[in-house]
Amino acid sequence: MVELNMIVGRVSYNCDIIFRVTDILEEDGEKIAILYGEDYRLIADAPLADLLPMDKSDRLKRSTTVRSLEDQSLELFRQDLDLLMHKQEFKATQGYRQDFGYFQLPGRILHLDGDRSYLEKCLRLYDEIGVTVYGIHCNEKEMHYQIGDLLDYYRPDVLVITGHDAYSKTKGKKFDLNAYRHSKFFVETVREARKKVHSLDQLVIFAGACQSHFESLIHAGANFASSPQRVNIHALDPVYIVAKICFTPFMERINVWDVLRNTLTGEKGIGGIETRGVLRTGMPYKPVIDE
Template sequence: MDVVGRVSYNCDIMFRVIDIREENGKKLAILYGEDFRLVADAPYEDLIIMDQTERMRVSKEFRSLEEQSYQLFRQDIDLLNQKQEYNATGGYKIPFNYFQIPGRVLHLDGDPNYLKKCISLYEKIGVPVTGIHCNEKEMPQRIGPLIDYYRPDIIVVTGHDAYSKSKGKMTDINAYRHSKHFVQTVLEARKKIPHLDQLVIFAGACQSHFESLIHAGANFASSPSRVNIHALDPVYIVAKISFTPFMERINVWDVLRNTLTGEKGLGGIETKGVLRTGMPFNSNQQE
């Protein structure tokens, strides 16, 4: 699959060519961002294939950012674990003998490549997850049965999105590629579990209609400033929730600060964690 850049945008973002269509006798390419959750279209003649050297350079920059974000996140999780250990052992006065159950994640993604990257990161961090590749338009119909079957603590509803100025004002949800489908999916999920702390929802992709997603019932969403978000940002948000004890509330900034996009691309409301601690831990019963 060719990786291309748009000449008119100085090749600022690398894209995969998903489809080529004929419109008014001209070729139009449908593009998915290689590192950003952005869908775009462009005249075929505006595209240039990115050479291997440039692809490696851009890829190296993104991998470096991802590694920095991961290391900061690991520090956060280590601190949370130390705090939990202190509390569970009465200030280290009783033996270290407890177990933890992180929140279970159901991740719906419109992009199979991004889903694969996200699942890999969930597993690296240690978050229990089920990943489902699903076209954004089909998500509202599929979310209800998936909630019944998997009974998740946290849901991620993401894929690709984009705002098009030619289709309407920024306040008009119909001017967005998939925001209305994400909103409808959140509404369907809230029909199943209305309480914001019994089911935590992240919804949205690049440039998504943030306000509509929050009003529909998402705890966290993109994109307040209608900017592009990184493919892995949803993972860092829900992993933080998964590893935060259910008796603690999460400050929104604590969730956003280790993402690659930050508060311009991501936002949310105060939310409880979902981690639960139990005891005793019997190592002989480990598989």
């Protein structure tokens, strides 16, 4: 018996993705479950008869594989971050010839997420990486109404607009924005954000989720977006993208591939345009000492 919040797989897809049941509806006399991916930012629906509850052993086996990929991506990101920090230290000290004390101001992130559990996972990773982030849980359909006030209040350097999405071929061709679950709302949110901050370098935007309409998001004003090949993206992919931006100096331009290579999805799931970093270095650094 399938119930709300149960972890399930779709038999017709060989249970390739684990989902959480978020709602059960009745359509034409048949019960349909609304499904949110546990590790991928995908929303789907399926008849209850097509769902197979996942027991603890199945979930552990699949989650172990996903966690391994997450750990690999985090380790690669840390290596990149160490390299960036060493380069900045070299420049700030004039090739280690000067004993300057300096400080760094990474960019501030505003992260809007349509999934509360994904938001919490992302916030934990942001904290581990060491960036300042303001996390807001907001339904995808409501984001474009709220983004203006949120930008005025938090004044971020980087904006993440994400949640769940999906393309349905029964609703139209891949170029048809109406064939996507939430892409049109992401697009509208990006447009509203660009009304507030026009410059692509003053506000860096990542937008999209699984299978999102990449081209529309970029044309609306996003610097990075999903999904060029309409594939699923991992829940944490937006974090790796914007954290890289936060730790890249504002005088340097970011090579798109350098940003994508540490994500779990890669260039099939995420793309973008040439963008400046937002990190700023200052000096002197004088620790406050109580006398």
